Amino acid sequence: MIQVSNLTKRYAGFTAVDNISFTVEKGEIVGFLGKNGAGKSTTMKMLSCFFPPTFGSARVAGFDCVTDSMEVRRRIGYMPERVPLYEDMRVEEYLDYRARLRGVPRRQRSHAVNEVIATIGLKEMRRKLVGSLSKGYRQRTGLAEAIVAKPELLILDEPTAGLDPGQIRQVREVIKELGKKTTLLLSTHILSEVELTATRILLIHRGRIVANGSPGSLVGGAQGTRRFHAEVRGPVPMVEAMLKGLPGMRGMSIQAGEEWSRFTIDTEPEVDLRADVAKFVVDNGWDLRELREERMTLEDLFVQITRTDEAGAPATPKAEA
């Protein structure tokens, strides 16, 4: 659905997007992540044909965004970061107007508008002036506009920015539902959002793609070691000796207490020794109060990859399917 190759955008000497390449298949929901100023919006603006790349190419559904921009524009729904809307129109009037520009035939238009108003939850607002809407409802109107013509590809730049938690959940449901029929590329700063909806993550840092893969594989792959926490009541030296004897052990730290002691165990990534630990403790007649794995979150990964010493380069790039 999207083929991007060597895409580069320079603003007056400053390279905002630096030679990136990636593809998005039909039906994927791709979360586009990166710090402020990483180049997400710039990339999305090139894909939506707002401006051309300085170098390289972007294709949507096989059409080039520069030379076949009209064909591309017919196929996408785009919601820019600022959600620009005509303030002086009423919500339904605006949606009808945009549906018309996006080529929804006259007979289907009022149906399409009603449908999208119901889906996005804009019913009470339909007669209101866009200029009088709250931030959340503006955002929803922008989202409604993007999907009113049932595009093949949806490009949403921070669709949940500024929404309240309830609205975020609703929009997430809408996005999941849309993802069944449409290809989606959405940028966001809410990582839990992406973990729940995206089938793939593109992480961009300083204009370059530094990670590309499913949320699970990225987090798993970035984790060099696995860490477990166990809280045990028993003689510390014996417990320690038992744990050291387990296969795949890399290291351990102990916080001995009066009664209960905490053991933090690092192992090889492919090892899961929770079952073994539980068995040993019980077999020896000790007690076990806690046994859990410390999982790296997408947030940890995000921070790890995008952490840069001010002068230096980003941490090791990771790319996989």
Next chain:
Amino acid sequence: MTNLPALTKREFTSNFYSPMAYVIATFYLVFAGLSFYILLKDQRDANAMRSLLTFLGFIHTIFIPMVTMRLISEERKSGTLEMLVTAPVSDTEIAVSKFLGATLFTALMIAPTVLFTWVITKVGGRPDYGMIKASYLGLMLLSMAYIAIGLFISSLTANQIVAAILTFVLLFTFYFLVGFLTGSTDSLPLHAKIPWSDILGYLHFGAHLQSFGKGLVDSRDVVYFASIIVLGLFLTVKSLESRRWR
């Protein structure tokens, strides 16, 4: 061009949502009314109408920039231009619809002055309808040329005030200054011949308005205004397209 009706309707109606449009239209009417009153007292007949329309042609160098300044500048500033140009709409459709929207609004702004003709009959004058019709045609063509120029200027900046001032300076130059330099302004019979005065004279707006005022529709004048309109629209399309250049 399938989107032209929808776009034009939006452009035209958007005028009525801003208080600015009402202010401009009201000022215009008061201004035209006063001018007519003064001219009528002075001339007492159908000539008042011709003088008025010629005078309005000059006054439009101030009013048209106020109508055209927002056309593209406003959308650039508010960001809605991003929505407009990423929709499957051609740059030509955008330019032409904005031009037509402003033209319709201007026609509406001028429309009440038609009543002045009726006033002339009331004070015993005998209006020359042929001449008045031709004068209106001339005024409309002139205004459309102004609009095309204002539209282009509006595409260059996100600042409406800058757009208005630049447009005014440009229109004023071509209406007044060029006329002054080439001596083709009726009111200022200063025949200071300067080099290229023939070319400059051809470019002078006012010169092309004169025969309309005599009730004559000269195809050369129509072609002149049409060329300016086409040029203005062409430059606007190029300016919108320049965004798509690498």
